[in-house]
Amino acid sequence: MSSLDGMLEENRRLGNSIGEGITLNIIAGYHRYIGESYAAAEEDGEARGYYQKAQDYYGQALEVLTKALGQDSTDAATSLTGQAVTHMDLGEYAQAEPLYVHSLEILKKVLKPDDESVADATLNLAECYNSQGKYAL
Numbered sequence: 763m764s765s766l767d768g769m770l771e772e773n774r775r776l777g778n779s780i781g782e783g784i785t786l787n788i789i790a791g792y793h794r795y796i797g798e799s800y801a802a803a804e805e806d807g808e809a810r811g812y813y814q815k816a817q818d819y820y821g822q823a824l825e826v827l828t829k830a831l832g833q834d835s836t837d838a839a840t841s842l843t844g845q846a847v848t849h850m851d852l853g854e855y856a857q858a859e860p861l862y863v864h865s866l867e868i869l870k871k872v873l874k875p876d877d878e879s880v881a882d883a884t885l886n887l888a889e890c891y892n893s894q895g896k897y898a899l
Contacts, residue, residue: 766792780837783827787840790819794848801851813848820844836879839868843886855894862887 773781797812824841846861
């Protein structure tokens with residue numbers, strides 16, 4: 763069992779939903795980065811497997827964090843962004859777009875307009891639009 767799996771189990775044992783959700787996001791990111799490494803090595807089958815694991819973990823994290831913190835938390839936005847980035851890595855831009863939009867909507871609700879996270883989310887959405895050839899406002 764990896765140390766991340768141990769952290770996840772410990773958070774679950776203690777009933778620490780927020781810690782569980784954050785750990786799930788970390789594990790998801792780990793799988794996404796491994797997927798990126800396989801993709802760079804042109805081992806697409808392996809990459810897809812890790813991207814799918816990342817999607818699963820991000821989905822679990824979103825569910826746990828939404829229950830623990832509500833729909834409008836920055837941690838939920840992190841899960842949505844992670845899912846979107848994974849779709850972008852797979853070239854699934856249309857699937858990424860609504861996730862980026864939802865994440866940005868959350869961040870605009872809970873953070874100040876000039877917060878760096880709002881700017882990053884706006885840039886992510888712009889990159890998604892650009893990847894789809896959507897240039898007009």
